[in-house]
Amino acid sequence: SMSDDDKPSSNSGDDSSNSDSGKAAGPVEDLSIGFVAVNLNSPSINGIKDQFVKAAEEKGWKVEVFDGQGDQAATNNAASDFISRGVDVIVNNSSPNAQMTGVMKEADAADIPFVSIYGGFVEGVDAEIGTNEFINSTLMTAEMANRLEGKGRVVKLNWTVLQALRDRDAGFKAVMSENPDIEVVREIEVKVPGQVEDSYDQLTNLLQSDKNIDAIWLGWDELAPSAVRAIEEAGLEDKVFAVGFDGNSFAWDLIREGSPYKMEPANPFPLMGDKAIETIETIVGGGTLPSKVVYMKPCLINEQTVPAEGEEPDWENCAFFPGEV
Amino acid sequence: MTTTQNEPGRESAARPGPLLRVREAVKDYPGTRALDHMDFSLEAGEVHALLGENGAGKSTLIKALAGAIALTSGTVEIDGSKVEVRNPQQAQALGISVVHQHGNLVPELSVAENVLMVEGLGRRIGVLVDWRSAHRRTRALLDRIGLPDLDPRREVSSLGAHEQAMVAVAKALASNARVIILDEPTTSLQPAEVDTLFSQMRRLAEEGIGFVFVTHRLNEVFKVCDRITVMRDGGLVGTWQAGELDHDSLVDQLVGAEKAIAHEAFTATAPPREVVLEARGLRGDVLRGVDLQARAGEVVGIASLPGEGAGEVVESLYGMRRVHGEVLIEGTPRRIRNPQQAVAAGMALVPRDRLGQGLVSDLSIRENATLASTKSYRTDPVLRLMRRGRERSEVAEVMAQLSLKSGGLEKEVRTLSGGNAQKVVIGRWLLRQAKVYLLDSPTAAVDVHTKAEIYGLARSLADNGAAVVFTSTELEEFVRVCDRVLVLHDGAVVGELAGDDITVNSIMRLSFGRKSV
Amino acid sequence: MSSSTAVAESPRATGPRRETSTSDKLIDVVSRYGTIASLVACVAIFSLLKPDVFATSQNFFNILNQVSILGIIALGLTVALVQGLFDLSLAGMATLGGYLACKWLAEGTFGSPAVAVLVVLALALVIGAFNGVVVAYGGVSAFIVTLAVGSILTGVVLGVSDSQTILSGIPDGFLIMGQGEIGPIPMPVVFLAIVAVVLYVFLEQTQLGRHMYAIGGNAETARLSGIPVKRYALIALGISAACAALGGMIVAANLGVGRPQGVGDTYLLDAFAAAFIGASTLRPGRFHILGTVIGVLLIGVINNGLSIMGVETFWQYAVRGIILLLAVFAASFLVMRRR
Amino acid sequence: MSSSTAVAESPRATGPRRETSTSDKLIDVVSRYGTIASLVACVAIFSLLKPDVFATSQNFFNILNQVSILGIIALGLTVALVQGLFDLSLAGMATLGGYLACKWLAEGTFGSPAVAVLVVLALALVIGAFNGVVVAYGGVSAFIVTLAVGSILTGVVLGVSDSQTILSGIPDGFLIMGQGEIGPIPMPVVFLAIVAVVLYVFLEQTQLGRHMYAIGGNAETARLSGIPVKRYALIALGISAACAALGGMIVAANLGVGRPQGVGDTYLLDAFAAAFIGASTLRPGRFHILGTVIGVLLIGVINNGLSIMGVETFWQYAVRGIILLLAVFAASFLVMRRR
Numbered sequence A: 001s002m003s004d005d006d007k008p009s010s011n012s013g014d015d016s017s018n019s020d021s022g023k024a025a026g027p028v029e030d031l032s033i034g035f036v037a038v039n040l041n042s043p044s045i046n047g048i049k050d051q052f053v054k055a056a057e058e059k060g061w062k063v064e065v066f067d068g069q070g071d072q073a074a075t076n077n078a079a080s081d082f083i084s085r086g087v088d089v090i091v092n093n094s095s096p097n098a099q100m101t102g103v104m105k106e107a108d109a110a111d112i113p114f115v116s117i118y119g120g121f122v123e124g125v126d127a128e129i130g131t132n133e134f135i136n137s138t139l140m141t142a143e144m145a146n147r148l149e150g151k152g153r154v155v156k157l158n159w160t161v162l163q164a165l166r167d168r169d170a171g172f173k174a175v176m177s178e179n180p181d182i183e184v185v186r187e188i189e190v191k192v193p194g195q196v197e198d199s200y201d202q203l204t205n206l207l208q209s210d211k212n213i214d215a216i217w218l219g220w221d222e223l224a225p226s227a228v229r230a231i232e233e234a235g236l237e238d239k240v241f242a243v244g245f246d247g248n249s250f251a252w253d254l255i256r257e258g259s260p261y262k263m264e265p266a267n268p269f270p271l272m273g274d275k276a277i278e279t280i281e282t283i284v285g286g287g288t289l290p291s292k293v294v295y296m297k298p299c300l301i302n303e304q305t306v307p308a309e310g311e312e313p314d315w316e317n318c319a320f321f322p323g324e325v
Numbered sequence B: 001m002t003t004t005q006n007e008p009g010r011e012s013a014a015r016p017g018p019l020l021r022v023r024e025a026v027k028d029y030p031g032t033r034a035l036d037h038m039d040f041s042l043e044a045g046e047v048h049a050l051l052g053e054n055g056a057g058k059s060t061l062i063k064a065l066a067g068a069i070a071l072t073s074g075t076v077e078i079d080g081s082k083v084e085v086r087n088p089q090q091a092q093a094l095g096i097s098v099v100h101q102h103g104n105l106v107p108e109l110s111v112a113e114n115v116l117m118v119e120g121l122g123r124r125i126g127v128l129v130d131w132r133s134a135h136r137r138t139r140a141l142l143d144r145i146g147l148p149d150l151d152p153r154r155e156v157s158s159l160g161a162h163e164q165a166m167v168a169v170a171k172a173l174a175s176n177a178r179v180i181i182l183d184e185p186t187t188s189l190q191p192a193e194v195d196t197l198f199s200q201m202r203r204l205a206e207e208g209i210g211f212v213f214v215t216h217r218l219n220e221v222f223k224v225c226d227r228i229t230v231m232r233d234g235g236l237v238g239t240w241q242a243g244e245l246d247h248d249s250l251v252d253q254l255v256g257a258e259k260a261i262a263h264e265a266f267t268a269t270a271p272p273r274e275v276v277l278e279a280r281g282l283r284g285d286v287l288r289g290v291d292l293q294a295r296a297g298e299v300v301g302i303a304s305l306p307g308e309g310a311g312e313v314v315e316s317l318y319g320m321r322r323v324h325g326e327v328l329i330e331g332t333p334r335r336i337r338n339p340q341q342a343v344a345a346g347m348a349l350v351p352r353d354r355l356g357q358g359l360v361s362d363l364s365i366r367e368n369a370t371l372a373s374t375k376s377y378r379t380d381p382v383l384r385l386m387r388r389g390r391e392r393s394e395v396a397e398v399m400a401q402l403s404l405k406s407g408g409l410e411k412e413v414r415t416l417s418g419g420n421a422q423k424v425v426i427g428r429w430l431l432r433q434a435k436v437y438l439l440d441s442p443t444a445a446v447d448v449h450t451k452a453e454i455y456g457l458a459r460s461l462a463d464n465g466a467a468v469v470f471t472s473t474e475l476e477e478f479v480r481v482c483d484r485v486l487v488l489h490d491g492a493v494v495g496e497l498a499g500d501d502i503t504v505n506s507i508m509r510l511s512f513g514r515k516s517v
Numbered sequence C, D: 001m002s003s004s005t006a007v008a009e010s011p012r013a014t015g016p017r018r019e020t021s022t023s024d025k026l027i028d029v030v031s032r033y034g035t036i037a038s039l040v041a042c043v044a045i046f047s048l049l050k051p052d053v054f055a056t057s058q059n060f061f062n063i064l065n066q067v068s069i070l071g072i073i074a075l076g077l078t079v080a081l082v083q084g085l086f087d088l089s090l091a092g093m094a095t096l097g098g099y100l101a102c103k104w105l106a107e108g109t110f111g112s113p114a115v116a117v118l119v120v121l122a123l124a125l126v127i128g129a130f131n132g133v134v135v136a137y138g139g140v141s142a143f144i145v146t147l148a149v150g151s152i153l154t155g156v157v158l159g160v161s162d163s164q165t166i167l168s169g170i171p172d173g174f175l176i177m178g179q180g181e182i183g184p185i186p187m188p189v190v191f192l193a194i195v196a197v198v199l200y201v202f203l204e205q206t207q208l209g210r211h212m213y214a215i216g217g218n219a220e221t222a223r224l225s226g227i228p229v230k231r232y233a234l235i236a237l238g239i240s241a242a243c244a245a246l247g248g249m250i251v252a253a254n255l256g257v258g259r260p261q262g263v264g265d266t267y268l269l270d271a272f273a274a275a276f277i278g279a280s281t282l283r284p285g286r287f288h289i290l291g292t293v294i295g296v297l298l299i300g301v302i303n304n305g306l307s308i309m310g311v312e313t314f315w316q317y318a319v320r321g322i323i324l325l326l327a328v329f330a331a332s333f334l335v336m337r338r339r
């Protein structure tokens, strides 16, 4: 209740300045942190964990990590367990917060702050460090529309079961509704698990019957290699391009190679761990956050901005969107 | 490993030793000693009967010789020198070939593949199977055992039980064995097939092959065997030249001094009562209009050549086979389209294929015995909890009545010998108190003593008011047990025999379709 | 019965049948209790390594809580496996169950959570029985039937939900199923205990259970003994489906959301693993409730222990596989030796 | 296992003129060809609905291409299933195979793609044989062994890769395995054809293959006949693993990425489905190569057809399940009737 600004959509997406704009707090020592992740197999989620653990241990904090290996119920139970063992802070790494409301209640009752990283804001979290996927998608989709010069035929592939992907979907729809000359030929809900193969098969089948496609919009960049391959196989690499989201390095490889996968906003996952530490310090130290939602600014990765192989973008200074700065 | 004792052998010491010799064989199973210092020897060129009651240890000895199980202790010698038979491959390398009591064939494979399983199918172009030569060799072997018309390409599962038995024999003959061991090969064979088998055995024995032959049909022993070894309780009773014993003295050796076998017939002493089972116009893919009646107090035999009706009548009555016609139990027409309805109508089946159809080998004796009457042991129709105490005491009672030999009623049925397993099946229906008993070759693989018990049982079932339908592959049994015999030929009743008219000869003639007896 | 596809896989592996003349009793004990010994060993090792965290009564309930959903699903599956029926529809069934309960309660279709739960369970029984009908009367192998039905269920729940997770409007009366406690015991554990006891009594002490084991052992013998064999496929797959749906509802109640995707898949292979581990325990070669409970606990202890130790994820997979292998090996190796 | 059937069936050889009724013959034909008929029906329906897209030679190769990886994995699995061995490690094996080939080639560990492929295949054979050793000599059920080994492999590849996908540095010589063409025929289809032919000949025309069927039919009989039964578990699971690894490499070559997770899982259940569908075809009750090919095609045609029709995803799941059910039902229902 330190902030009156609880609605993620009302945030403009760039309020994660490098300096802490909230009321400063003194240094905090000897914290014990229960850190839960639903699945650490994902490199970005694992990267957040590594960052967080490293930064926390530098501060002398004790972090216990739990990996649910895909089992949300087990993850929640582990969090509850941390709470009853009396850790000082619970950190949720990338599980949908909406599925952890029970844990939040317990944390609240035990007066333990619940901080989440990339979990999507819901009532009950004390701080959410994330990105505004709706805004990201709006900007990204608008950029795609620019590239199409306002007209063309587009295919969308997404999996709307996940909240972040739903937000991106909403961004896509919002932009499309303003571009009447862009036709959404087909909205494909990919099958998960098996998304990589399914997206490849579905796109191949589609491009086989309809060569007159201009762009492919992907809900996340894991599908990028499939899309590229399907486009190339249909012989449309000079005509069709694809866009996506997230910031996996293999997607940057594709962009760098000049493949039909052209651009994506990359979320600054490596910064989120540090940001979470900072936020925890503020909360535990009795400071106030300007907002319970700390949105991190992504970087636009395209042929011009793509970092060299093995390197990271300049998260602090990159431009998100050419027209933005 | 026990040290080989220097016992005075019956064999002359001049030769290196007998073809095969087992000394001091011991085999322990948890709770059972299946072989107890058993000695046995086999000469080249002889047919040697290995006899004993159910559970005496015959199959166990054979399995040890086949490398299927390992002896706890004891030695095996071939030509006087000690050998190891640790697995079937070693047994084969030593020239030992076995027809086991069960499971000699893979039903999913063709006749040729089964027959040549040990020897190999033969190859061409390096790796590919040479089917043509495989089929040729199989055909030659089938020829020898009197199945010249059997197509080697046919799947074994499509064969009748007797054909399967012969194929198993062909498989044993296929290898270049010096010792051929046949564990109850004749159980499901017809007399003519038994004769073919015997002539082959004699022929090969003359070539110097030694045969070990296990059977419960004592007449076969005197037909084909040179020597006889009798086992009891896992140990040796004695070995004789065939001529030294006659039927009665052999039986005495088999069952021991204390038990006496009744030689009387088991036919009815009182006239039959009301009709319990009536079938009218049974008609199906084999049966061509069979009528049948069985009265309380009566044992009715049904005889035919295999596949010509006897087994099919039993299966039809029990709802295992789709037929047209009417079945009445105690005068009431019953719709019997499946075994469940048959059981509900008061019928009981003792099937020919004991392991495949009669028992659940992984369940205990108790659970097998009460399988058809679980209803009478449950507490109520809703919770249906089983009253184990009552189960235990009633099963114990029935099994005592059947003098079952087992390591306890909670032991898995799998550990029982053939005859004892059969008693469990019969016990199941005693517990159910069925009205009509369909005994389909109930004495197959059963020892002479138990056979008599089963005859007695069939009789007492009838005396207690049940109707008993009986089939067998041993025609003498009809003579001993049945009050009436229906003989079928090509799916139709060709004659009915009663009383003194029931003879092996008359049954045989009728079943070959010769109406005039 | 279903000669159509004889599922040759049985928990009793066809292996060597040799006898060593060592003490039969000892071997018997080791083979029966090998899996349990492994479980005890795991507990001991983790307790030594992390005494303050692992070996606490709280962590005890925590482990139970973590395995309870897997346990409920695996126990239901055990009933199907007793009859040799593989049930792959339980993943879809769990997802459907959890989702529907949330949907109906959020939309007010049913006022009372208890009613909603019962309706979902009834629906699951019907779907499971449908599986059974196709298996028994259609003669299709359970493997493929339940795979197909699982695919249908997955499609149905995605269609019904429009891929939307239900986040709000789920009454507390329902959430209590997953989040409540009775004394120190979390509700999911209570459900697990109830399911375990009920199914134990069912399989071991009732006529129906007896018949199921008979059918699993030799369906033809059971049929010829007058048991209505086909009907039992309906019962077994019905029970399996109902347990899966119950598990799915407890997940939903635990998380407080109705997810339209992926709920059950998490548990599918582990449920089979638990049942197969169980079949190497106490009564080698037979699927049974107590064994499955031990299998579930073994999996739960391994998962909990490894994650408490903070072992890297990839190590968790690897070590988990190794422990499983050792545990079952300990049990089975000696069983094989005995024969 | 099914000696029970043998007795109930009437012997045809000895009985005099017992003509098979025409209805019996018809049922026989329908049950054998039911699945094939369903496949033909699917093709016909999709061709009618989308003649310009579905019924083209391009789409024909497209379907083959799309099923080829599933096909290769399912064919290897078929060999294991012939012996009654469930191989669940193939998911992890496929992932590992694809990943390692990419890694070694990208890092230049092996200069030649052919060498890398062969090394991966050899490694897969070893791992599969290890599965076999534990199954045969340890007496553990294949289900649980391969599940555990699958978990280990999953962990290993995650550890080796640090969860990072490999995209660059993979040589074209390797990519050709997935992207090349011979004439109009895509390379994956060529691999599928080779694997199918080789395994067909292996199972049907060699002594080893026939022994495998003997072991699958009755392992004890096979053992008593002197077949070294245990060794065959190594061979079967080795082949299954090698095919999975080959499939995984073709996936990697096809998309040009070495993914450290989820590659094989996509195919696991479908591979089983294909093999089980196959076991209801032509030779009901047996797993065999031709049947699996038909199963794979059926799955491929359904997936392709539904996707070409632009059917909603949730409908794709549901309709796919229904078609599978109908296809297998058509085959099996009549088999049951006959008995």
Ligand SMILES: Nc1ncnc2c1ncn2[C@@H]1O[C@H](COP(=O)(O)OP(=O)(O)OP(=O)(O)O)[C@@H](O)[C@H]1O
Residues within 6 Å of the ligand: B029, B030, B032, B033, B034, B052, B053, B054, B055, B056, B057, B058, B059, B060, B061, B101, B414, B415, B416, B417, B418, B419, B420, B445, B447
């Ligand atoms: N696997 C086993 N486990 C425990 N006991 C066994 C096992 N196999 C056999 N037995 C026991 O060993 C004894 C000998 O059995 P065996 O099969 O050798 O008898 P048999 O003489 O062949 O009898 P039959 O004439 O009935 O075939 C029996 O008491 C039997 O119960």
Ligand SMILES: Nc1ncnc2c1ncn2[C@@H]1O[C@H](COP(=O)(O)OP(=O)(O)OP(=O)(O)O)[C@@H](O)[C@H]1O
Residues within 6 Å of the ligand: B340, B343, B344, B345, B372, B373, B374, B375, B376, B381, B431, B432, B433, C226
């Ligand atoms: N132990 C028994 N002895 C004699 N008759 C029995 C016995 N058990 C059952 N019956 C009779 O057989 C018929 C059918 O029995 P069955 O075992 O099929 O019953 P069920 O189907 O188990 O019973 P329910 O329909 O109550 O579940 C009934 O008429 C019953 O009375």
Ligand SMILES: [Mg+2]
Residues within 6 Å of the ligand: B058, B059, B060, B101, B183, B417, B418
């Ligand atoms: Mg015997």
Ligand SMILES: [Mg+2]
Residues within 6 Å of the ligand: none
């Ligand atoms: Mg009833």
